[in-house]
Amino acid sequence: MLREERTFIAVKPDGVKRGLVGEIVRRFERKGFKLIGIKMLDVTPEMAEKHYGEHKGKPFYPRLIEYIQSGPIVAMVWKGYDVIHGARVIMGSTKPNEAQVGTIRADFALVKEYNVVHGSDSEESAEREIAIYFNENEICDEYDNMAEIVIEKIDD
Ligand code: IDP
Numbered sequence: 001m002l003r004e005e006r007t008f009i010a011v012k013p014d015g016v017k018r019g020l021v022g023e024i025v026r027r028f029e030r031k032g033f034k035l036i037g038i039k040m041l042d043v044t045p046e047m048a049e050k051h052y053g054e055h056k057g058k059p060f061y062p063r064l065i066e067y068i069q070s071g072p073i074v075a076m077v078w079k080g081y082d083v084i085h086g087a088r089v090i091m092g093s094t095k096p097n098e099a100q101v102g103t104i105r106a107d108f109a110l111v112k113e114y115n116v117v118h119g120s121d122s123e124e125s126a127e128r129e130i131a132i133y134f135n136e137n138e139i140c141d142e143y144d145n146m147a148e149i150v151i152e153k154i155d156d
C-alpha cells in the first residue's frame with residue numbers, strides 16, 4: 001500500500017466570501033484525495049500567530065494576520081498519496097499572477113495578498129497546522145472512499 005499523508009487545507013476568508021468553498025473542495029475531491037475533517041471558524045489572534053509564526057518579522061506579516069482573521073475560514077484535513085505536494089500543485093504558486101493556468105490560485109485569484117487557499121508545505125507543518133485547528137476526535141478517517149479505489153493494487 002502506498003504511504004498516505006495528511007495535510008491541512010483552508011479556504012481563506014476571501015475564498016469563503018467569494019463563494020468558492022464548493023469549487024475548492026471539488027478540486028481535491030475529484031482528484032481522489034479523502035476528506036477527513038472540515039469545519040468553518042473564525043481564526044483567533046492566537047491561532048493566526050501560531051499558524052503563520054514562520055513569517056513573523058516579514059513586512060507582510062501584520063497584513064497576513066489581519067487577512068486570515070478578516071472573515072471565517074473553512075479548515076480541512078485531507079488524506080491521500082503525496083497529498084501535501086499534490087494539494088500544492090492543485091493550489092498553484094503563492095503568487096496567482098505566476099501560477100499555472102488550471103490551478104486554484106491562477107483561476108480564482110489576482111494577487112498573493114488574497115490568494116484564496118492555504119495548504120501545508122511539509123509533513124511537519126501539516127501536523128503542526130492540523131493540531132492548531134482540529135482535535136483528533138474531529139477527524140473522521142473510518143470510511144472507504146475514492147482515495148482507496150484510486151490507489152488500490154499499486155506498489156510504492
Ligand atoms: P504559501 O501560502 O504558498 O505557502 P507562504 O510563503 O507560506 O506561501 O506565505 C503565506 C501566505 O502569506 C501566502 O499564501 C500569502 O497569502 C501571504 N504572502 C506571502 N508572501 C507575501 C508577500 O510578499 N506579500 C504579501 N503577502 C504575502
Ligand code: MG
Binds near residue numbers: 119121
Ligand atoms: Mg506556506
